[in-house]
Amino acid sequence: MAKECIECKDGIFNADETGVFFKCLPNKTLAFKGQKCHGGKNSKVRITVMVGSNMSGTEKLRLLIIVDYEFNKKAWMISEIYEKWLLKLDKKFAAQRRKVLLFVDNCPAHPKSVESKLKNIKLEYFPPNLTSILQPMDQGIIKNLKQHYRKRIVMKVLAHMEVATPTTVTLLDAIQDLNKTWTLDVKEQTIANCFRKAGFVKDKVQQDADNWDEDDLVPLSELKTLWTSYRRAINMSDVSFEDYVTTDDNVQTTGSPTDEEILESVIENLVPNKKDPEENEDDGQSEGETIPTPTIDETISAIEKIRCFILSRENIPYEIHNSLNLLEEFIDKEKWTNFTKKNN
Structure with missing residues (x-):
């Protein structure tokens, strides 16, 4: 008989998408600030990340990272990706003989038709106009993840700034560093407090959670120190720290490609050497280049x-x-x- 976990904290989950400008070092901030990233060059330097965890913070779901690819040049979450991710997750819980409850956004990229295919996951949807208040991921978990990630990449770039070939932030770097950040840096207590702040649980520590600010558990002071060092190293004066830490807060992450967009994507792949005229930024990797596999x-x-x-x-x-x-x-x-x- 399957283990019923829905009534306990370990069996209640929330997952949400967020956009990340993964190359966003302090000197790049003004180029990205306020961009919705509907396409063009900015879609080449952003990724969409699905972040999910249970209410106790003891089980973080493996990050789903969506990048620019053939039929999704905006790097958005779309219904096909969402359904594939959800069915894989359902299969995992079935193997563990667990029933879980998963809270998600009520949006077109999360079609309710998938519910009939799920055996071990029960879906619940937030009201559209209350999602930012009720969703734990929006109460500090995603913010915590992003700021720890920025801390990692700024430290890495500063450490290599004096070498002949300064380091760059590649897509592979971003995927690895985001996974390290999610696994090692985002703490159980942070996640649990965010669920409490969203009203998921009322217990003896609720008062502390009500007064808790997510900044208390985010390495803001450490990140600001690194940001200041970077700013001095490259003589940067036109970017504020607030701009840097909030630059991708409201990046669009969901949508459905139109027929015209799918056709355009197919044509781009059929026509050799066809490039986006806006795409001038070097991504640190030549077209078609792959990272050699070590022996x-x-x-x-x-x-x-x-x-x-x-x-x-x-x-x-x-x-x-x-x-x-x-x-x-x-x-x-x-x-x-x-x-x-x-x-x-």
Whole structure:
């Protein structure tokens, strides 16, 4: 018999989309501020991220990241992507023998027709005019995620600013850093407080939640220090800190492509070398270029270097050493599998 979790905090979820200008360093802020990103070059430097968690904060859903692709040049959430994501999530809960309740926006990109296909997820929709008040993700969770992400990329760029080839923020960097941020930086207590602030639970700590400001758990002071260092390093004076931290707050994330847009996308892929006239910004990767896959021996060498680095430091948590052990074991199995294939 399936484990009924709907009545407990662990079985109640909320998920919502947000737009992220993933290359948005402080000096880029004015170019993005206030942009709805309906298409053109800005759609090449933004992604849509579906962020979801349960009410206790103990179970964060794997981020769904939507980028510019053939039939969705705006990098929006559309009904086909939403349904595929939801059915995959339903299958996961079915394998765990769990019934869950998921709260989502009531919008065209979230068609109610998918409900009949779900077996372990029950959907509930926020009233359109009250979503920003009732939705936990809008009460600080997404804000927390974005500011921790910005902290990560500014630290990375500052650390490499004096080298011959300064680092750039690629799409792959963004996906990896967003996942690290969501997994490591956004805390359970932050999520739980946001659910309380949205009125999902009334308990003995409700008064504290009512008085809680999401900024209390967001690294604003640390981010501002990094922003100031970056600003001085490039002699930037025309961007405020407030502009930087709010630049993609209201980016449009949902919509349905029109027939004309689908046709245009098909034509673009049929006509060689056809580029968006607005797309002048170098994204750090040539057209068609792919990141080379390292060999197994190169990977083993990289792991050895990481282990040497960790051994040179004190008070490294056991979990990090154990993770390296697991990674080495996985690579060793891959190497043995390749060896047996060649010799059989």
